[in-house]
Amino acid sequence: MISPRRTVYRLLYGTRYDKVPWGQRVYVRPGERQVREFQWRLLLRRAPVISLDDYRKRIPLGEIEEFLSCMMCGESRQQPLFEPTGGKGWRYHVVRCPSCGFLYRNPNVRPERLGDLYANSYSKFLTGDYAENRQRRYRLVMESFTPVFDDGTGRRLLDFGCGAGLFLQLAEQRGFDAVGVDLSPDSVQQANERLQKAKAYFGAPGDVPEIAAGGFDVVTLWSVLAHLPRPLEDFATFRRLLAPGGVLMILTVNARSLLLKAYGSTWSGFTKNHLMFYSSRTLPALLRRTGFAGVAYAPHYGDTVEAGTTRLSPQLKERLERNVRRSDGGNMMRAIAFADDEAVARWGDKLKIHKL
Known part of the structure; x- marks a missing residue:
């Protein structure tokens, strides 16, 4: 059965865009970028801004949750926007900071209960359908930030939230x-079964003396940032762990995505375990407050398009790339943060650096 939404698209556009991956269609259908941007501005204009006290009275608090003010700027007022839901009955509320625009889940998960989200065979998710094309995604992101990942010989790398070790496997192959x-014990076990030279540990960086000592040339966060309940504390730790000239690589869902603006609460970035949602407009505040010197971004046009397994006509590919660059950078945000000016000088020649 064809959904009403798809019927509308068929009436407007016919079938000419059906072979374009679902996540890229909003960028290639004529006029849709402008419509979605208008839709977003209208939502923000209409959504009420309320005090945190009033918000507490409206929203129930779960056993492992707490209410928050904005982590980026400290604003306590709330602009409720979305109520994502999913299988097995999970539901949460997403608000926007009316001062800086940061999107976050509120109430959020208390840090000491974060492990509850990953304790029950989380590795089955990481190594099932989710993992099918993960290493391809890692390679595409590493290529977009060349030469940072080209040769790891003599360089130390920490993968924070390493899961089942799929990226660590690539890192050791490149000489790092x-x-x-990771907080999932069964994932760590699977990672160590997969790895030859690299090593995965259960817990936080401070729990492992080898890691707590720091001196890393690269720290990577692959789809981890949205899971952090105390990002300021974590990023201060990442900055301390980096050696002079070090970099922090981030891949996360993009809170400026046209897909978010188009689909709201059903956006693919609103998953059960995601807590906070960043964009190129809000990430710099986090990096600035934790001592980083600069940040650069790379656009995301879609994994299958970039890998060449989805072939678009030259006209559609040019339109996709143009709209991604003009609007939001794509549904995933790729960023690399520089610990200091030495890192900018060493790795920033081919990148557009935003100084912090």
């Missing part, structure tokens, strides 16, 4: 002296 940490 690589280690990882």
